[in-house]
Amino acid sequence: xxxxxxxxxxxxxxxxxxxxxxxxxxxxxxxxxxxxxxxxxxxxxxxxxxxxxxxxxxxxxxxxxxxxxxxxxxxxxxxxxxxxxxxxxxxxxxxxxxxxxxxxxxxxxxxxxxxxxxxxxxxxxxxxxxxxxxxxxxxxxxxxxxxxxxxxxxxxxxxxxxxxxxxxxxxxxxxxxxxxxxxxxxxxxxxxxxxxxxxxxxxxxxxxxxxxxxxxxxxxxxxxxxxxxxxxxxxxxxxxxxxxxxxxxxxxxxxxxxxxxxxxxxxxxxxxxxxxxxxxxxxxxxxxxxxxxxxxxxxxxxxxxxxxxxxxxxxxxxxxxxxxxxxxxxxxxxxxxxxxxxxxxxxxxxxxxxxxxxxxxxxxxxxxxxxxxxxxxxxxxxxxxxxxxxxxxxxxxxxxxxxxxxxxxxxxxxxxxxxxxxxxxxxxxxxxxxxxxxxxxxxxxxxxxxxxxxxxxxxxxxxxxxxxxxxxxxxxxxxxxxxxxxxxxxxxxxxxxxxxxxxxxxxxxxxxxxxxxxxxxxxxxxxxxxxxxxxxxxxxxxxxxxxxxxxxxxxxxxxxxxxxxxxxxxxxxxxxxxxxxxxxxxxxxxxxxxxxxxxxxxxxxxxxxxxxxxxxxxxxxxxxxxxxxxxxxxxxxxxxxxxxxxxxxxxxxxx
Amino acid sequence: xxxxxxxxxxxxxxxxxxxxxxxxxxxxxxxxxxxxxxxxxxxxxxxxxxxxxxxxxxxxxxxxxxxxxxxxxxxxxxxxxxxxxxxxxxxxxxxxx
Ligand SMILES: Nc1nc2c(ncn2[C@@H]2O[C@H](COP(=O)(O)OP(=O)(O)O)[C@@H](O)[C@H]2O)c(=O)[nH]1
Numbered sequence: 196x197x198x199x200x201x202x203x204x205x206x207x208x209x210x211x212x213x214x215x216x217x218x219x220x221x222x223x224x225x226x227x228x229x230x231x232x233x234x235x236x237x238x239x240x241x242x243x244x245x246x247x248x249x250x251x252x253x254x255x256x257x258x259x260x261x262x263x264x265x266x267x268x269x270x271x272x273x274x275x276x277x278x279x280x281x282x283x284x285x286x287x288x289x290x291x292x293x294x295x296x297x298x299x300x301x302x303x304x305x306x307x308x309x310x311x312x313x314x315x316x317x318x319x320x321x322x323x324x325x326x327x328x329x330x331x332x333x334x335x336x337x338x339x340x341x342x343x344x345x346x347x348x349x350x351x352x353x354x355x356x357x358x359x360x361x362x363x364x365x366x367x368x369x370x371x372x373x374x375x376x377x378x379x380x381x382x383x384x385x386x387x388x389x390x391x392x393x394x395x396x397x398x399x400x401x402x403x404x405x406x407x408x409x410x411x412x413x414x415x416x417x418x419x420x421x422x423x424x425x426x427x428x429x430x431x432x433x434x435x436x437x438x439x440x441x442x443x444x445x446x447x448x449x450x451x452x453x454x455x456x457x458x459x460x461x462x463x464x465x466x467x468x469x470x471x472x473x474x475x476x477x478x479x480x481x482x483x484x485x486x487x488x489x490x491x492x493x494x495x496x497x498x499x500x501x502x503x504x505x506x507x508x509x510x511x512x513x514x515x516x517x518x519x520x521x522x523x524x525x526x527x528x529x530x531x532x533x534x535x536x537x538x539x540x541x542x543x544x545x546x547x548x549x550x551x552x553x554x555x556x557x558x559x560x561x562x563x564x565x566x567x568x569x570x571x572x573x574x575x576x577x578x579x580x581x582x583x584x585x586x587x588x589x590x591x592x593x594x595x596x597x598x599x600x601x602x603x604x605x606x607x608x609x610x611x612x613x614x615x616x617x618x619x620x621x622x623x624x625x626x627x628x629x630x631x632x633x634x635x636x637x638x639x640x641x642x643x644x645x646x647x648x649x650x651x652x653x654x655x656x657x658x659x660x661x662x663x664x665x666x667x668x669x670x671x672x673x674x675x676x677x678x679x680x681x682x683x684x685x686x687x688x689x690x691x692x693x694x695x696x697x698x699x700x701x702x703x704x705x706x707x708x709x710x711x712x713x714x715x716x717x718x719x720x721x722x723x724x725x726x727x728x729x730x731x732x733x734x735x736x737x738x739x740x741x742x743x744x745x746x747x748x749x750x751x752x753x754x755x756x757x758x759x760x761x762x763x764x765x766x767x768x769x770x771x772x773x774x775x776x777x778x779x780x781x782x783x784x785x786x787x788x789x790x791x792x793x794x795x796x797x798x799x800x801x802x803x804x805x806x807x808x809x810x811x812x813x814x815x816x817x818x819x820x821x822x823x824x825x826x827x828x829x830x831x832x833x834x835x836x837x838x839x840x841x842x843x844x845x846x847x848x849x850x
Numbered sequence: 851x852x853x854x855x856x857x858x859x860x861x862x863x864x865x866x867x868x869x870x871x872x873x874x875x876x877x878x879x880x881x882x883x884x885x886x887x888x889x890x891x892x893x894x895x896x897x898x899x900x901x902x903x904x905x906x907x908x909x910x911x912x913x914x915x916x917x918x919x920x921x922x923x924x925x926x927x928x929x930x931x932x933x934x935x936x937x938x939x940x941x942x943x944x945x946x947x
Contacts, residue, residue, distance in 0.1 A: 215894075265894035270887045296918045300896040328918065412886070445886065453898050483906070483913055483922075589911045589922035601924065602911070626887065690884055691911065691924040694895055 207255045208366050209285055213277060213308075214292040215301060216263030217696055219320040222350040223292055224260040225708070227360070252364035259286075266449070267307040267404070268413050271626060275415060281313065282399035288366050289315045290359070295325035295332050295347075298464055302456035303449070305341060309374035311404035316344045316362060323349045324697070329468035337463040342374035351702070375459070377452045383444055386410055386437050393426035409434055411445040479698030482586045492587065499574040500612070500648075505656065508570030509649025516562035526554045545733045556729035560722055563780070567649035568717055569710070571613040576709045580701035584609070585693055592691045598674070599681025601625075601691035604634045611642035614717060616807040618642070619814060630689040635815055636680055639807065639823050640830065641673045641800045651795050654783040661792045664842070668796045672834045676826075724806045732767070741766070751832060756839040758786065761794050768798050789842045797835030802827055861934045867912060868928035870905045875936050877902055878916070882930030892931075895921050903933055 210227070212220045228247030245260040261280055262273035269275045281289065289308060293301035298319070308315040319332055338345035344362055348355025379387065390406035398405055398419060408416040412434060421427050437444040481487040526547075533547035547554045578584055584606055592602030600608075603625055611618035615638050622634045643651065655662040681688070735741035748762035764778040779798060783791050802808065802824055811820040864879055878901045883889035897903070897916045906913045906920070912928040914921060923931070 266890070268890060270890055297896065299917060300894065300919065303894075446889070449890065449893055450898065453893070480906070485910055585922070589913065591910075592922075592924055593910045596924075602922075626891075687884070690888055690927050691922070692888070692892060692895070692927050693922050695913065695920040695922055697920075 207257055208363060209257045209259070209287045210290060210363060211259045211261060211280060211286040211288075212290045212292060213261050213264050213281065214304070215265050215294070217694070218292045218294045218301070219318075219348075219350045220260055220263075220292045223290065223318065223320075223348075223356075223359075224258060226350060226353060226356045227256065227258045251360050254364055256363060264304065266304055267311065267400075268408055268411050268449070269415070271624065273623060278415075281308075281311075284399045287314070288363065289313055290318055290363075291315050292318045292320050292350075294321050295319045295464075296321060296328055296330065298332070298337075299453075299457050299460040302341070302459055303452045305343065306375065306377055306452055306455060307404070309341070309343060310376045310401070310407065312401035315374075316346065316359075317341065318346050318348050318350075318355065318359065320348045320350050320355075322347050322354070323352070327471050327473060329466055329470045331465050331467040333463040333465070337459070340375060340459050340462065342372045375455070377455050379448065379451050383410070383437075383447060383451075386433060386444065389433055390430050393430050394420070394424060396423050407448060410437055411448055412438060475698045475700065479582065479586070479695075482583070482698065483589065483695070485590060488586060488590045492590065495578070495583075499578070500571075501652070503574055504567065504570045504645060505649060505652035508567045508645075509653045510656075512566035512570070513563055513649070513653065516566060517558070521554075521558045521562045526558065529553050541733075541737060544736070545730070550729060550732045550736065552726055552729045552733075555732075556726045560718075563650065564646045565714075567645050568614060569714060571645035571649075572710045572713045572717075573706065575610065575613055576706040576713075577701050578609075580699070580705050580709070582696045582698045585695050586698075588693055589691075589695065596688055597681065598637070598677035599633045599684065599688050600630055600637075600677075601689040603689070603691060603693060604630060607634050608637065608642055611638045611644065612648060613645045615639070615642060615644045615803055616720065616810050617713070617716070619807055619810045622814070625689065627686070627689045629684060629686040632815065632819060633677065633680055633684065635811060635819075636823050636826070637673060637677050639803045639811060640676050640827050641669050643669065643799045644804075647799060650780045651799065654780055654791060655795060658788050661788050664792050664838075665795050665799075668792075668834065668838050669799050672796075672800055672830065676830060680826075720806060724804075728767070728805065755793055755797060755832070755835045756843065757790050757794055761786075761790070764794065764798065765801060768801050768804075789839070792842065793835050793839045796838055797831050800827070800831035800834055802831070863937065864932055864934050866929045867903070867905065867914065867923075867931040867933055868925055870933060870935060872905050872907050874938060875902065875904045876933040877936075879932045879934050881932070883927070884930075888927070892927075895919055897921065897931065903931075 212223055214220050224245065224247060227249045247258050247260075249256045249258055259280065261277035264274050264277040267278060269278050280286075291301075291305055291308065293305075305315060305317055317337070319334060319337070322332065325332060332347065334345050334347045346355050346358050346362065348359070350356065378384070387403060387406045387410065390409055391402045394402040394405050400408075405416060405420070409420060409430060410433075417431075417434070420430055424430065482491060529551075530547045533543055533551070533553070537543050537546070544551065546552050549555065578587075587609070588602035588605045590602075591605050595602060595604055604622075606624070607618045607621040610621055618638050619635055622631045622638070625631045625634060651665060652662065655665055732741070735744070744766060745759075745762045748765050749759040752759055752762045752765070760782055761779075764782060767778050779791075779794055782794075786794070803811070808820070808824070811823065815823070861879065863876075870876070878897060878899050880899055881889060881892055881897065883892060895916065896919050901916045903914050903916045906915065911922045911924055914923075
C-alpha cells in the first residue's frame with residue numbers, strides 16, 4: 196500500500212471529527228474514509244473512537260471519529276475520551292460538525308475550541324432540515340464572525356463533502372485569521388490571568404483555556420494541575436474563592452460563552468419561511484404520548500422482536516442453516532474428513548464430533564447465533580436510526596424509576612436483548628456511576644440476549660403458556676432484583692433528561708452499514724470466545740474435570756427437578772450464555788414442558804456469558820463484577836427452584 | 851448540593867416548569883439542578899436563562915421545546931426549571947395568579 200511509504204507518511208494529515216451527539220459525525224467519517232462505522236440517532240452510541248484512512252488530492256488523511264462532545268467541560272466518560280483525544284495533540288485540524296437548526300447550542304464548543312487555540316473548521320450540517328424549518332444560514336457571515344472556515348453540508352446526501360475535502364487538502368496553506376473568542380467581565384478576566392500565569396506545563400490546550408476550565412472546577416483539569424503545577428495551592432485557592440456565593444464563576448463562564456454564541460447566531464440565522472409540518476414531525480409528536488406511543492411499543496415488540504427476530508431469525512433462518520446445512524450435510528462430512536486426517540481420538544474430538552471446534556463451535560456461531568443476532572441488529576438499527584429510542588426512553592422513565600434507573604437506561608437494556616456484552620459497554624452512556632452499576636447488574640441477571648431469546652422462543656413458542664410462564668418469571672425476577680438492588684445501593688435515583696431528536700425515515704444504506712459494522716464487531720469479539728469455549732470443553736473432558744463439575748451441577752439440576760443432562764447446558768451456559776441456550780434447543784424435544792420452562796428461566800437468569808463477564812470486569816472493576824456474579828448465581832437457582840415448586844403444585848392439568 | 855438557586859427579584863408569573871400547563875410558553879429565569887453536571891447538561895441542551903420554552907406535555911414525562919430542541923425531563927428536573935410564563939391570550943386569564 197502506497198501510504199506507508201516515507202513520503203506518504205510525511206504528508207499525512209490528521210483530522211479529528213468532533214461535535215455534539217447526533218449531528219452527523221459518523222456520516223462524515225463514512226464519507227471521508229469510505230467506511231461507515233455506526234450511524235445512530237441515539238445520542239451516545241458512538242462508543243469507541245474510530246479511525247480510518249482517506250486518500251484524495253494526492254494526500255493521505257487519518258480521520259478519527261470521537262464520541263459526542265457537548266462542550267469542553269466534560270461530564271460523561273465518553274466526553275472525557277473525546278477531550279483527551281483533542282488534548283493529546285494528535286490532530287492537524289478539527290472538523291466540528293454542527294446541526295444547522297440548533298446552531299446556538301453548537302457554537303459554544305466552536306468558541307471554546309478557538310479559545311483553546313485549536314484549528315477548527317465548522318461544518319454546518321443538516322441544511323435540508325434547516326430549510327424545511329424555514330431557516331436560512333448565512334455561511335459566509337458566520338465564517339467572518341467566528342474567524343474560522345465554515346462549510347455548509349447535507350452529509351447524508353454528500354453535499355458539502357467535496358468542499359470539505361478540498362479544504363482539508365489545503366490544510367496549512369490557510370492564512371492566519373483571528374478567531375472569535377469569549378471575553379469575560381473584569382473580575383473573571385483577572386482570575387483567568389492569575390491562573391494562567393501559574394500554568395507552566397503544556398497540556399495540549401492554551402493555558403488560557405486550561406485556566407477557564409480550572410475556574411469551572413473541571414475535575415480532570417484540576418487533577419492535572421494538582422499533580423503537575425508547583426503553584427497549585429494558589430490556583431486552588433483562587434478557584435475555590437471564585438466559586439463561592441450566589442453567582443459562582445462556574446456558572447458565569449458558560450453563560451458568557453452561550454450569550455456570545457447567541458449573538459453570532461441571531462446575525463447569521465434567519466427565519467425566512469414558515470416551518471413546514473412534515474409527516475415525520477406529526478408522527479414524532481404523537482409517539483411522545485402514551486396513548487399512541489404504547490400501542491406502537493407493543494407493535495414494535497410483536498413485529499420487531501417476536502415475529503422478525505423470534506420467528507424469522509430464530510425460526511426460519513436457524514432451521515435452514517442448522518438443520519439442512521450443518522446437521523444433515525456439513526457436520527457428517529466434517530466428521531469424516533477429520534477422522535480421515537487424524538488418527539488420535541483427542542484430535543478428532545477437538546475438531547469434530549459432538550463438541551468439536553468445527554462441528555459445535557462454528558456451528559453455533561454460524562447457524563444459530565448469526566441469524567438471530569443479525570436479525571436483532573437489523574431491527575435495532577431501524578429503531579435507532581428513526582429516532583424512536585429516545586421516545587421509548589421518555590415513555591418508560593417512570594416505569595424504570597423504581598429500579599433506580601432513568602429512561603436513559605432503556606437503551607442499553609434494549610440493546611441487551613441483542614447482545615449483553617455490547618450492552619454492558621453501552622452503559623457508559625449513563626451519567627451516574629450508580630445507574631451504570633444497576634444497569635450492568637440487570638444485564639447480568641436476566642436480560643436475555645438475542646441468541647438466548649431466539650432459542651428460548653424457538654423452544655417454547657410451540658407451547659404459548661410455557662412462553663408466558665417463562666416471560667413472567669424473568670420479568671418478575673428482574674423487577675424484584677432491580678428494586679432490591681436500588682434500595683440497597685446508597686445514592687439517589689438518576690435524574691432523567693434527554694434530547695428528543697426528530698423522527699427520521701431510516702435509510703436502507705445506513706441500516707445495512709450499521710448492521711454489518713455491529714456484526715463484524717460481534718464476530719471479532721465473540722467468535723474467538725466461542726472457539727475458546729470449545730477448547731475449554733475439550734480440555735475439560737480430556738482431563739476429567741468436567742465430569743466432576745457436571746456431577747456438582749447435576750445436584751443443582753435434580754433439586755430443580757431437571758434431568759441431569761441439563762447440567763451440561765448450564766456449564767456451557769457460562770462459557771457462553773447463548774451457547775447454553777442452544778444446548779437447550781438440542782435437548783428440549785425430549786423433556787417435559789415443565790422442565791423446559793424451569794431450565795429456560797434458570798438459564799436466562801444464570802451468570803452472563805464469558806464475554807460479558809470479561810467486559811464487566813473491565814468496565815466495573817473486579818470487586819463489583821464479582822459481587823454481581825455472587826448475587827446472580829444464587830438468585831438464578833433460587834428462582835428456578837421456586838418456579839419448579841410452584842409448577843409442580845399447580846400440577847399436571849396445564850402441562 | 852443544589853446548583854443554580856433562584857435569585858431574588860424574579861418577575862411575576864414565575865413558576866417552575868412542573869407547574870406549567872401544556873401549550874404555555876415563557877422565558878427561562880433560572881435553573882436548579884441536583885448537581886453541577888446536570889446543570890451543565892441542561893445548559894448544553896440550550897436550556898439557559900433567557901431561552902424561550904414551550905411545554906408540550908406533562909405525562910409520562912415533561913416534554914418541552916427550548917428554541918428548536920425538544921427536551922424530555924422527569925418531574926424532579928422540571929421542578930428546578932423556573933420560567934416567567936407569558937400570559938396566554940387565547941385562554942382564561944384569571945387562572946394565572
Ligand atoms: N436530514 C439529514 N439527516 C442527517 C444529515 N446528516 C446526518 N443525518 C442523520 O442524523 C442522524 C445522526 O447522524 P450520526 O452520524 O449518527 O450522528 P453522530 O452521533 O454525530 O455520529 C442519522 O440518522 C443520520 O442519518 C443531514 O445532513 N440531513
